[in-house]
Amino acid sequence: MNESQHDVLIIGAGGAGLRAAMAVVEANPDLSIGLVSKVYPMRSHTVAAEGGMAAVIKDNDAREHHIYDTISGSDWLADQDAVEMFVDEAPRELIQLEHWGCPWSREDSGHVAVRPFGGMQIERTWYAADKTGFHVLHALFQTSLQFSQITRYDEYFATSLITADGRCQGCVALELRTGELHVLRANAVIICTGGFGRIFPFTTNGSIKTGDGLALAYRAGVALKDMEFVQYHPTGLPGTGILITEASRGEGGILLNNEGRRYLQDYDLGEPLDVHDPRHPQNRAMELGPRDRLSQAFMHEQAAGRTFDGEYGDYVQLDVRHLGEERIDSRIPFVRELASNYAGIDPVVEPIPVRPVVHYTMGGIDTDVHGATTLPGLYAAGECACVSINGANRLGSNSLTELVVFGARAGRHAATAVAGQPLSDGPEIDRQVAAERDRIAELRARPAGGERIAVIRDDLNTAMEAGAGIFRDEASLSACCATLRELEERVARISLDDTSPVYNTELISALEIDGMVDISRALAHAALDRTESRGSHQRTDYAARDDANYLKHSMAYRTDGDPRIDYKDVVITRWPPADRVYGSSAGKDGK
Amino acid sequence: MSDTTIQLEVFRYRPDNGGPTFQSYEVPYHDDWVVLDALNYVKNYIDGSLSFRWSCRMGVCGSCGMQVNGEPALTCAAFVRDHMPGPIRVEPLVNFPVERDLVVDINGFMEKLDHVKPYLVRDDEADDLSAEYLQTPTQLDRYKQFSMCINCMLCYAACPVIGRVDEFIGPAALALAQRYNLDSRDQGKNMRQDVIFQNEGIWECTFVGECSEVCPKHVDPAGAIQQAKLEGAVDYYKRLLTPWARRS
Amino acid sequence: MNRPLDRRLGWTWWTRNGSYFRIFLREATSAFILAEVVLFMLLLHKAGQDAETYLAYRDFLWHPLMVVFHLVALAFALWHTISFFLIAPNALPGQVAGRRIPAAFIIGQQFAGLAAVTLLLFLWVAWVGAT
Ligand SMILES: Cc1cc2nc3c(=O)[nH]c(=O)nc-3n(C[C@H](O)[C@H](O)[C@H](O)COP(=O)(O)OP(=O)(O)OC[C@H]3O[C@@H](n4cnc5c(N)ncnc54)[C@H](O)[C@@H]3O)c2cc1C
Ligand code: SF4
Ligand code: FES
Numbered sequence: 001m002n003e004s005q006h007d008v009l010i011i012g013a014g015g016a017g018l019r020a021a022m023a024v025v026e027a028n029p030d031l032s033i034g035l036v037s038k039v040y041p042m043r044s045h046t047v048a049a050e051g052g053m054a055a056v057i058k059d060n061d062a063r064e065h066h067i068y069d070t071i072s073g074s075d076w077l078a079d080q081d082a083v084e085m086f087v088d089e090a091p092r093e094l095i096q097l098e099h100w101g102c103p104w105s106r107e108d109s110g111h112v113a114v115r116p117f118g119g120m121q122i123e124r125t126w127y128a129a130d131k132t133g134f135h136v137l138h139a140l141f142q143t144s145l146q147f148s149q150i151t152r153y154d155e156y157f158a159t160s161l162i163t164a165d166g167r168c169q170g171c172v173a174l175e176l177r178t179g180e181l182h183v184l185r186a187n188a189v190i191i192c193t194g195g196f197g198r199i200f201p202f203t204t205n206g207s208i209k210t211g212d213g214l215a216l217a218y219r220a221g222v223a224l225k226d227m228e229f230v231q232y233h234p235t236g237l238p239g240t241g242i243l244i245t246e247a248s249r250g251e252g253g254i255l256l257n258n259e260g261r262r263y264l265q266d267y268d269l270g271e272p273l274d275v276h277d278p279r280h281p282q283n284r285a286m287e288l289g290p291r292d293r294l295s296q297a298f299m300h301e302q303a304a305g306r307t308f309d310g311e312y313g314d315y316v317q318l319d320v321r322h323l324g325e326e327r328i329d330s331r332i333p334f335v336r337e338l339a340s341n342y343a344g345i346d347p348v349v350e351p352i353p354v355r356p357v358v359h360y361t362m363g364g365i366d367t368d369v370h371g372a373t374t375l376p377g378l379y380a381a382g383e384c385a386c387v388s389i390n391g392a393n394r395l396g397s398n399s400l401t402e403l404v405v406f407g408a409r410a411g412r413h414a415a416t417a418v419a420g421q422p423l424s425d426g427p428e429i430d431r432q433v434a435a436e437r438d439r440i441a442e443l444r445a446r447p448a449g450g451e452r453i454a455v456i457r458d459d460l461n462t463a464m465e466a467g468a469g470i471f472r473d474e475a476s477l478s479a480c481c482a483t484l485r486e487l488e489e490r491v492a493r494i495s496l497d498d499t500s501p502v503y504n505t506e507l508i509s510a511l512e513i514d515g516m517v518d519i520s521r522a523l524a525h526a527a528l529d530r531t532e533s534r535g536s537h538q539r540t541d542y543a544a545r546d547d548a549n550y551l552k553h554s555m556a557y558r559t560d561g562d563p564r565i566d567y568k569d570v571v572i573t574r575w576p577p578a579d580r581v582y583g584s585s586a587g588k589d590g591k
Numbered sequence: 592m593s594d595t596t597i598q599l600e601v602f603r604y605r606p607d608n609g610g611p612t613f614q615s616y617e618v619p620y621h622d623d624w625v626v627l628d629a630l631n632y633v634k635n636y637i638d639g640s641l642s643f644r645w646s647c648r649m650g651v652c653g654s655c656g657m658q659v660n661g662e663p664a665l666t667c668a669a670f671v672r673d674h675m676p677g678p679i680r681v682e683p684l685v686n687f688p689v690e691r692d693l694v695v696d697i698n699g700f701m702e703k704l705d706h707v708k709p710y711l712v713r714d715d716e717a718d719d720l721s722a723e724y725l726q727t728p729t730q731l732d733r734y735k736q737f738s739m740c741i742n743c744m745l746c747y748a749a750c751p752v753i754g755r756v757d758e759f760i761g762p763a764a765l766a767l768a769q770r771y772n773l774d775s776r777d778q779g780k781n782m783r784q785d786v787i788f789q790n791e792g793i794w795e796c797t798f799v800g801e802c803s804e805v806c807p808k809h810v811d812p813a814g815a816i817q818q819a820k821l822e823g824a825v826d827y828y829k830r831l832l833t834p835w836a837r838r839s
Numbered sequence: 840m841n842r843p844l845d846r847r848l849g850w851t852w853w854t855r856n857g858s859y860f861r862i863f864l865r866e867a868t869s870a871f872i873l874a875e876v877v878l879f880m881l882l883l884h885k886a887g888q889d890a891e892t893y894l895a896y897r898d899f900l901w902h903p904l905m906v907v908f909h910l911v912a913l914a915f916a917l918w919h920t921i922s923f924f925l926i927a928p929n930a931l932p933g934q935v936a937g938r939r940i941p942a943a944f945i946i947g948q949q950f951a952g953l954a955a956v957t958l959l960l961f962l963w964v965a966w967v968g969a970t
Contacts (some may be wrong), residue, residue, distance in 0.1 A: 039644075040701070042742055043652045098723040101711040101774065103731060103738050110725030134651055135738065142709040142767075154701075177690060178841060206646040239623060242649050338649060341668060342623075454635030497639035500605050501840050503691040506639040606842035661856045685855065688843035696843050751862050754852050799862045800926045813926065 001433065003183040005423070006034035006151065008414050009170055011158045011213060012192030013037035014044030015133070015403035016382025016410075018140040019093075020190050023411025025147050031415055034184055036153040036173055038208060038508070041141045045194055045206045046403065049133020050245035050334060051117065052125035053400040055090035058114060061122045063087050068589040070398060071575050073119045073290050074391025075535035076551065077226065079571040082369050082387045086398075086405050093404040094126055102139040103128050115331075116250040117397045119290035121283050121588060123250075125397040130245050130334040136400060156182065157508050158212065160436050161189065161220045161378070164424040168220065168378035172436045176508065179501025181440070183433055187418035188377050190410050191217060191365060195383035197230075199520050200358040201461035204236055204243040213384040215515025217365040222373045223555040223566070224519065225386040227363035228527035228537045231394055232470055234294035236357025237343050238312035244335055244354055246396045249287040251331050252280060253320040255294075256351065257306040263316075264289065267297040270583025275322045285583045292393040292536040293582065295356035299470050310353060317351035324348075356470060360399060362390040362536065363523070366555060366568075371410025377417070381410040388553065391570075392535020443494070443510060450495030453509050460487055460513070464520060468527050473541040477528040481562070484521045491517050522556035522563045529565045530554060547577050595620040597671060598678035599629055601641065604689055611689070614638075615678070620671065626679060627655055627666040630693075643693035650807060653741035656748070657693050658682040663748035663805050684748040700744055703760050706786050707768035712779025730775040737770035737815055739808045746802035746812050752795045759795065760787065762802035762812030769815040772822075788823050796820075865922065868915035875912050924949040 008024050010017045013035050024033050037044065056066050066087045071078050094112075098104055104112040105127050116123040128135040144150055155176040162170040162183070170185040196211025197203040218224050234255070235244045249255075254275060257263040262272045270285030281288050298316060301307050307314035320328060320335070325348045328336055339347050364386035371379040371387075382403045389402060467480020491514050498506040532546035533539050552567040578590055597620045604611040618632045627645055634641045645655040648667045655666045660680050671679065687695035746762035747753050753761055768787055772780045787793065796816050803813040848855055853863035878900065885896040899905065927949060928942035 039646060039652075039654065040697070040742075043644075043646050043654045045646065045652070047652050047741075048647050048649060092720050095720050095723050096718075099711070099713075099718055099720070101771070101776070103735060103774075104723075106726055106728050106731055108728060110727045110730075112723055131651070131739075134741070138738075142704075143711075145705050146708070146710055206648065206652060208646045240648065341650070344623075452636075453639065498642070500607055500640070500642075500691065502606050503642045503694045505642045505644075506634075604844055606844075607840050611844060662858075683846075685846060688845055690841065690843055749858065751852060751859050754847050797866060799865065801858055801862060803926075804858070 001181060001183055001437075003185065004034065004151075005185045007031040007186060007418050008188045008190065008411075009034045009036065009184055009186035010190045010192060011036045011171060011216070012044070012194060012382065012384070013041035013141070013152070013154075014192060014194055014382060015046035015137055015140060015400060016194075016384075016407040017041075017044075017190070017192035018137070018144050019404045019407030020192060020381055020411035020414075021150050022140070022144055022147065023408040024415045025149050027412045027415035029149060031149065031418070033150045034153060034186060035150050036156045036158055036171070036184065038155065038157045038176070038212075040154050041144075041152070042138055043208070044137060045209050046133045046137040046400070048204070048206060048243070049136070049400055050130045050243060051247035051250070052115060052127035052132045052397045053094060053136065054117065054120065054125050054395070054397040055094045055401055056087065056124055057091050057094070057112065057126070058122075058124065061124050064589055065122050066090075066120075066124060068575065069120050069284070070389060070395055071391075072578070072580050072590060073393055073395040074389070075292075075393055075545065075580060076547070076572075076575075076577040077229075077391030077534060077553070077570055078389050079369075079387065080573040080575055081571050083389050084573065085369055085409075086387075086389045086402065089405045089408075090401045093401070093408060097136060097139060097404065100139050100143040102135050105129055115247060116281060116283050116288055117395070118246050118249065118288050118294070119284060119395045119582075120288075120397075123283065125247075125250065127247065129330075130247050130332045133400060153182075153184070157511065158193075158216060159440065159511060160432070161216050162429060162432055163220055163375065164426075164428045164432075167376040169423055169429070171216070172433060174440070174508075174511075176503055176505075179504055179507075181433075181437055185423055187421045187423065188379065188414035190371065190379040190381060190414055191384055192380070192382045192407065193384045195361040195364075196516065196519060197358045197361060199460060199516050199523075200230070200464050201458075202236070202241045202465070203358040204233060204241055205358070210512040210516055211361070211384070211519050212512060212515050213380065214365055214519045217373060217375075217378065217380060218519060218522065218556075218558050220375055220378065221558070222375050222378065223366040223557050224522045225363055225366040225553050225555055225568075226388060226391070226526070227519070227523040227556055228468075228530055228554060229362035229390075229392050229535060230358060230468070230523070231291055231360040231362060231536050232295035232356040233291055233359035234298060234356050235318050235352075235354035236359070237338070238310055238315050238353055238355050240342050241357045242338055242342050243357070243359065244318060244339065244352055245332065246291075248318060248320050248332050248335050249281065251320070251327065252323055253318050254287055255354075256317045256319055257301050258308050258316075259306060261306075262286065263301050263306065264294065264297055267293065267300070268583065269293060269297070289582045290393055290580075291359075291396065292538075295470055296538060298356050308353065313355060315353040315355045318354045319351040320347050321349065321351065360394055362386065362388070362392065362394055363526075366553075367410075369409065370413040371406055372413060379410040379414050381406045386553075392537060440507070440511075444496060444499070444507065446493075446495040448495055448497070450493045451490050453494055453506065453513055456487060456490055456494065457513055457516075459483070460517060460520060463487070464523075468524055471538050471540050472527055473539055474528065477524055480524045481521070481528060484517060484524055485562075487517045488521070518558070522558075525563045526554040526556050526565055551577060597629070597675065599633065600678050600680045601630070601633070601693070602682040603641070603692055606691060613680070620675070622672045624671045625667050626657075626659055626664075626669045626671060626674075626681065629671055629679070630666065630681065641693075642691050651741055653743035656684050656743045656745050658685060658748065663745040665743060665745070665807050668807060684744060686748050686750065686753045687744070697744065699757075700742075700747065700761070700763075703764040704742070704767060706760060707764050707771075708779060708783055708786065709767045709771060711771065711774065711777050712782060713776075714778050724776045726775050733775070734770050734773035737766045737773065737810060740766055740770075740810045740812075741808055743807065745805045745807065749801040749805040751799070751801070756795055759793065762816060763810070765793070765819055766810050766812040766815035769819055784823065784826060787819055793820060793823075865919060868919045871912040871915045872919070875909070875916075920953070924953075
């Protein structure tokens with residue numbers, strides 16, 4: 001078997017993974033880094049991010065505001081010490097990206113420009129037109145090419161972690177091109193594999209967002225935190241689920257129901273201003289409310305029959321026509337491109353049909369503020385991790401920032417922690433590697449005629465949407481848990497059509513679906529046990545927030561049976577839980 | 592759901608099992624399906640052994656480029672309806688070695704990207720992170736277009752020079768070099784020029800513009816190549832006429 | 840196990856598809872332009888010899904088949920020129936004093952230039968003929 005060795009191994013080469021790799025180089029240029037990715041780095045889903053990246057840089061803004069927006073946006077489930085670090089380190093990290101060539105949109109003075117975003121009381125979102133993630137990812141990747149310390153393993157799929165003597169010491173990875181297994185050894189492993197929106201049927205997430213990294217950590221005994229919190233973005237294109245960025249509302253776009261009414265005014269999100277009023281759009285109000293509230297408002301409108309009815313389900317309209325062609329082309333050109341290519345409408349002359357779509361997964365691998373997990377040597381950063389700064393609802397444009405702030409933190413910490421540690425040798429490691437080889441060999445050797453991956457995936461998607469969608473209750477969640485238990489058994493009966501070792505993408509899908517069912521179970525059980533409503537987790541049978549019992553992170557542990565759900569206190573420093581107030585009545589920092 | 596179907600003729604190649612062939616599949620027709628949806632239908636419900644790359648399905652990750660009826664295209668942006676009544680012939684991108692079915696070897700391309708040193712090069716000693724470098728919208732506009740490349744390699748498939756001259760660094764990589772050369776924050780142009788003109792291919796490019804024609808992101812790599820050639824020629828004569836002027 | 844397949848076509852590359860064929864054809868037009876230049880140089884050479892040689896050569900140039908050849912060469916030359924003009928804006932760094940130059944302007948300038956040069960040549964020939 002092929003074996004390689006590095007000081008730090010990073011699984012995932014999206015925004016978080018690339019930033020972590022360069023942080024290791026900065027911390028100690030003598031370390032060697034292995035960077036594993038199941039796709040070429042520039043294909044990572046960070047590439048799809050559109051709207052922008054939040055950090056306090058302008059004089060009219062202050063750290064306290066960004067902290068307050070993030071905490072209230074999270075419905076008080078974020079750890080406040082982590083949020084403070086996040087906000088403090090964000091500007092420096094974004095300037096670093098600027099120095100690495102990111103083509104930020106600019107003011108005439110040459111300073112970076114900022115735009116308003118949902119749930120933020122002051123405009124602080126840096127952007128590169130509406131292809132921010134694309135530019136950030138390419139700038140990071142291209143910059144990383146100059147560091148010879150980084151060895152890339154492109155199109156290698158990590159299948160399991162190696163642990164020995166109580167610490168994580170590497171992973172087993174499958175090389176797509178050859179079908180061979182590799183043992184990649186390191187003193188520290190950082191998981192940066194992104195989110196898992198693909199467990200749902202209708203999502204903005206690309207096909208690679210299957211949550212593999214969560215399964216890796218979960219199976220190594222690490223808890224998955226706050227899994228029940230899944231963000232629906234209010235504006236996806238029906239059918240494809242392609243995202244129409246929040247920046248379209250930041251620039252002044254409005255949402256209309258089938259009566260032509262800006263219905264958000266009926267959901268405690270403030271009073272609408274005329275679209276030509278210079279004060280429109282108002283921060284933290286109406287269309288710039290937080291995503292959880294906007295998506296929930298859609299559901300109520302739908303129930304009341306005030307949505308349009310379309311081939312791919314009900315929808316409302318996102319209207320940007322009043323911005324005019326010039327503004328649309330300079331600020332949100334990608335929106336125009338996507339809407340005309342995929343919905344066949346030109347936003348300059350027609351409103352865009354939109355509906356809520358699964359977008360972001362707040363939950364993930366439990367880490368501390370350094371990205372460290374409870375398993376020594378194992379770190380996580382980016383969307384796969386849960387520090388948590390996002391709590392029950394992430395604010396738009398905080399995620400890209402999280403990638404670089406916590407990617408860098410994890411990289412730096414891993415670099416200092418590994419110095420001079422010897423790697424373990426011996427039978428325990430051999431046993432784990434052999435077990436992994438056997439698992440994959442058994443899967444490939446199964447006789448034809450078993451379960452089809454796509455059918456299981458469809459069933460998983462249906463179960464998740466029906467049981468753990470925007471609104472949930474005990475009955476729907478219990479049914480979901482039961483279906484998932486069956487799916488777990490069916491996954492063991494999957495058989496493959498593809499027998500080739502070379503680029504066997506079906507084998508990869510089989511390994512992915514195996515992990516997806518596992519982490520979905522953590523999600524459904526955590527949601528079932530949280531008998532309150534908070535942020536994106538809305539229980540129709542427990543409609544109120546319950547701070548007395550649930551101002552806590554859920555912690556899901558893997559067992560041979562159902563996941564075990566535990567709780568951990570939220571860190572509160574200076575911002576005691578309060579009501580989330582949006583709309584014009586809200587003062588600065590909630591005061 | 593309609594009853595109409597469309598025929599796909601898909602290039603199949605398994606290195607461990609004989610030579611290349613075309614295989615036909617019949618898939619349902621939907622007027623909002625892209626070719627990638629049809630391929631996924633095949634993989635999901637007809638033949639799981641069909642291998643191809645994709646991820647974003649929104650034309651931005653750059654992984655799903657293939658030949659669709661002979662022309663290089665992003666399969667997630669090529670609508671089935673534009674090829675009715677069919678059949679639609681899907682092949683791997685030309686000018687690249689084929690690893691398996693619709694998957695090509697892109698390592699050569701990745702090395703070319705690396706060669707042009709695609710990052711900001713600065714003379715300053717330490718990186719001062721207290722403030723951003725200033726850049727006006729006009730300065731941004733100079734290179735913006737060349738920064739839009741998604742590395743989909745359609746331009747390499749369209750380029751007749753790449754097919755014959757292996758070392759030709761090619762449209763996307765040259766556009767990338769130009770992207771950094773034109774960036775007001777960069778000071779590494781001389782270094783990049785050396786790489787660009789070391790290899791022969793660039794002079795074989797006769798300004799045919801096929802690369803710009805197929806580029807889904809309007810990067811206009813042909814423009815970048817011609818600009819680079821113009822600058823290269825000017826540099827060359829400058830050096831020839833003023834041999835005493837050492838280049839920094 | 841890996842056995843990458845090389846599907847390149849060698850010297851028949853131009854048969855692969857319509858666009859390659861067009862490129863090939865466009866490049867091939869230079870052969871016609873070369874031939875015209877050679878014919879023209881021969882004409883100058885013959886003009887320096889006795890009248891009979893010159894007239895014989897002139898008749899040869901006016902042979903119907905040769906006329907067809909000239910027309911084809913003219914068409915190719917125009918096609919090459921026009922397609923060159925049309926993509927020229929892409930090749931120029933697009934800004935002057937911070938403003939993007941509209942492509943139509945560059946293209947227009949080239950056609951204007953071509954017209955001016957052609958006109959000057961005609962005038963000059965007419966003037967030489969008149970004196
Ligand atoms: C359409 C869209 C728009 C968005 N817009 C914004 C926005 O405007 N602002 C904002 O802040 N956030 C936005 N987000 C969210 C944000 O983009 C993501 O949260 C973020 O990019 C995730 O980055 P990441 O580095 O954690 O993971 P990714 O970029 O998803 O990268 C994951 C990496 O892990 C690798 N990987 C995964 N599994 C394995 C495995 N088993 N073996 C090996 N490698 C593996 C992959 O190859 C990839 O390199 C958006 C998200 C979407 C989907
Ligand atoms: S220049 Fe255009 S065609 Fe070529 S790789 Fe980039 S995006 Fe693709
Ligand atoms: S799937 Fe990403 S570009 Fe087509």
